Amino acid sequence: MKEYIEIYNNNKEKIESILEGSIESLKLSNEAENYYQKLFATFPSLEVVYTVDAVSKIQTSANIYSKYNDDSQRDKSRSYLINKLEIKENNFAFTAPYQSATTGTLCVTVSKKEGNKIIFMDFVLEKLLERLGLIEKHIYFSKVIKAFYLIAGFFMMILSTAAIIYGGFDFLKNIFHESLNIDAIFKPVIATTLGLAIFDLAKTILEQEVFFKSYSKDSKIEIKVLTKFLITILIALSIETLMVVFKIAIENYDKMVNALYLMGGISFIITALAVLIFLTRRRAV
Secondary structure (H helix, E strand, O other): OHHHHHHHHHOHHHHHHHHHHHHHOOOHHHOOHHHHHHHHHHOOOEEEEEEEEOOOOEEOOOEEOOOOEEHHHOOOEOHHHHOOOOOOOOOEEEOOOEEOOOOOOEEEEEEEEEOOEEEEEEEEHHHHHHHOOOOOOOHHHHHHHHHHHHHHHHHHHHHHHHHHHHHHHHHHHHHHOOOOOHHHHHHHHHHHHHHHHHHHHHHHHHHHHHHOOOOOOOHHHHHHHHHHHHHHHHHHHHHHHHHHHHHHHHOOHHHHHHHHHHHHHHHHHHHHHHHHHHHHHHHHO
């Protein structure tokens, strides 16, 4: 979610100041692990807490979540984390927003050094911005939208798979019946091309709207997806046009003007697409 990262960067000093003020009075290094469970009531946007020895750089606690503890990370080296920390004079350090490898959420890690211990607290960026009043989000509506995109995306993948299977089945059927002709060759190609176009569109929808694999959700990405989709469709239409030309030339030569109209329409679409690509690249420069 690029917009969340932009909001965080634009309000970075304010957010860090609020978090520092909220955490500063807490003496976390003197508390037992079961105390950290209480932090989730204080910080609803908190996702996980753990402590690391500042000298040995070994994690000394479990990964503590709101409802359970994960002991699998205890005694693991966290040198790669500590080496990247830029601890300020007040003993706090903040990371840039990143995607958690464990949960897949967009997080910001706040670190507080107390003596020989460093307490790491991962905050879910979306919830943090919402709690601070920097974004407004309707939870149930967002879930409905996400579910709709999920269903639509997977349904489109099923349709694309069906189109490809149909093309292959039709081609094999013609081979076995020894009725191989122009139609038998071109139709599977068209079905497969359309299947690939639909699959690529479904993949992009799922990545951008459901799984958030890409956080660069902007106009450039949308133009790129639209261009790629249109090019695939144009390939399918061009193949169809070629097939029509062959059929008319063999069977109905007097209707060749219809093929000309079809070729003219495709040429117009190609010209429009070329203008779109030119204008978007010119604007980017």
